[in-house]
Amino acid sequence: MMTGDHVKASRSSHHDEVPLSPAARFFQAPRFNVYIIAIVGCKTRINTDVVNAGLEKTLVKHPRFSSKMVVDGNKYCKNKKWTQTKVNLEDHIIVPELDPNIEFPDRFVEDYVSNVTRTPLDLSKPLWELHLLNIKTSDAEAVGVFRIHHSMGDGASLISLLLACTRKTSDPEALPSVPVKKGAGSTFNSAAGFWWFFSAIWLFLRLIWNTMVDVLLFVATTLFLKDMKTPIKGAPGVELNVKKFVHRTVSFDDIKLVKNAMNMTVNDVVTGITQAGLSRYLNRRYSEEKKLDGQVKQSNSNIPKGIRLRTVILVNLRKSAGIQVAAAIIRRALSNITMAISGVVGAQEEISFYGHPIDYLAPTIYGFPMSLVVHYQSYANKMTISLSVDPSVIPDPHELCNDIEESLKLIRHAVVNKGFVKDVV
Known part of the structure; x- marks a missing residue:
């Protein structure tokens, strides 16, 4: 969040130059030019x-x-260094003149965002821009599109910074509240302490083993272990292709209902519905391929057995002097993996962006050597699913959104139907 201390610091160091962090250099490496796209749906026209x-x-x-x-x-x-400069908002705020009677506004916005990504940001200016589209879509009265180079920060910090530009709709002077993870209790007794000691040793040994396995798998993935060719696996050079961005909003209460009933985390639930949605989508794609090949045999599952389809989440853990070598290694590993999943926690209540009530926030990224990135963004009682896809690989991303949404409905129904929790109307 932005505070007065941050502002004072920026003023006092106006002429300072700051070296790029290892993560920033990572996202500036050749063939790893990654951007964040954040689509903001507003409930009113944008002033x-x-x-x-x-x-x-x-x-x-x-x-x-x-x-x-x-x-x-x-x-x-x-x-490479960051150096303070005078910001001219006219260079960063783009407001195109739009026909209010556009026939297919949703498709227009999707195409507009895709076209924005064709051109890199100008390095002679701060690496961000905001497009304001006063066009009514199926889920918003107007749309704002932030484009920010990933070298400026990780997704969570940048979304937090954008949230600092908002206020609670119910209280225009109050910053939005974001859920805080509660710490564990401090209850302790000798018997519990005895078993806790052995549990801690066991967990430590498992951590060492899992770390060794993860390191070996990462090395193998970098050298030779590739995911199978599937209908969602991009070819080499996929990071250079123009992407398509779509989103779908589902009930966050439904996700929390499943989480509480199954004693899971929100991350567990969204990973589960993503896997289930992908299974539905791949089953249909493989079925269509069989029909094209003249194989009309019906089957409950058309997905090949023993399929290897992996997803990844990147986390920067420590500084590294040799980051450009690291970027090449990680890029090679990512090229052998099919997709990525990420998620960011948002505001707990309705917020406004400089007086404009927000209906949804749909962030995602592009520039990874993958044809599919799935991002989850919570906001009040909603969860927005954002897809960044290569349309030459996944030509029907809305269908994939449908499959993920339907998977949530089926899992919720199963949880209620089996009596794990009472249905909530």
Whole structure:
């Protein structure tokens, strides 16, 4: 969250140059040019002047959003730094003139966002921009589209920063509240302590074993272990293809109902419905391929046995002097994996973006060497599922959204039907 201390720090270091962090250099490495796209659906038309005034007072004062990247050195040794600069909002806020009677507004917005990603951001300016689209879609009165280079921060920190530009709709002076993980209790007795000691040893040994297995699998994936070719596996160079971005909003209460009934976490549930949705989608795609090949035999499952389809979440753990070597290694590993899943916790109540009530927030990324990225974003009592896909590999991403949504409905129904929890109307 942005605070007064952050603002003071940015003013005092106005002329300072800050070296790129290892993570920032990672996302600036060749063939790993990753961007964050955050689509904001508003319940009212967007007043451009009000948004500009709000950005001047908040986002523009943040050191990273008012810094550009400079490159020093020669072709053998390049040193990249953030340096403070004067921000001209006209260079960052794009407001196209739109026909209010566009026939298919949802498709127009999807195509607009895809076209935005065809052009890289200008390195002579801070690496972010905001497109304001005053066009009514099926789920919003207007749409804002943030594009931010991933080198400016990780997804969670950037979404938190954007949330700092919002206020509770019920209280225009209050920042949004985000769930905080509760710590475990401190109850202790000698008997419990005895078993806790052996449990801790067992967990430690399992951690060592799992770490060794993970390291071996990562090395194998980097060298030779590839996922099978499937209808959702991209070919080499997929990161260079123009992506399509779609989203679907489901009930967060349904996800929490399943979580509580099965004694799981939200991450467990969204991973489960993603897996179930992908199974439905792949089963249909394989069935269609069999029909094209003249194999009309009906089967409950058309997915090949022993399929290897993996997903990944990247986390930067520590600084590394040799990050450009690390980027090449990780990029090679990611190229052998099918997809990625990520998620960010959002505000617990309805919020407004400079006075514009928000209906949904749908962030995702592009630039990974994968044809599919699934992102989950919670907001009040909603969960938005965002897909970033290569349309040459996944030509029907809305169908995949349908499959994930239907999987949640089926799992919720099964939980209620088996009596794990009472249905909530």
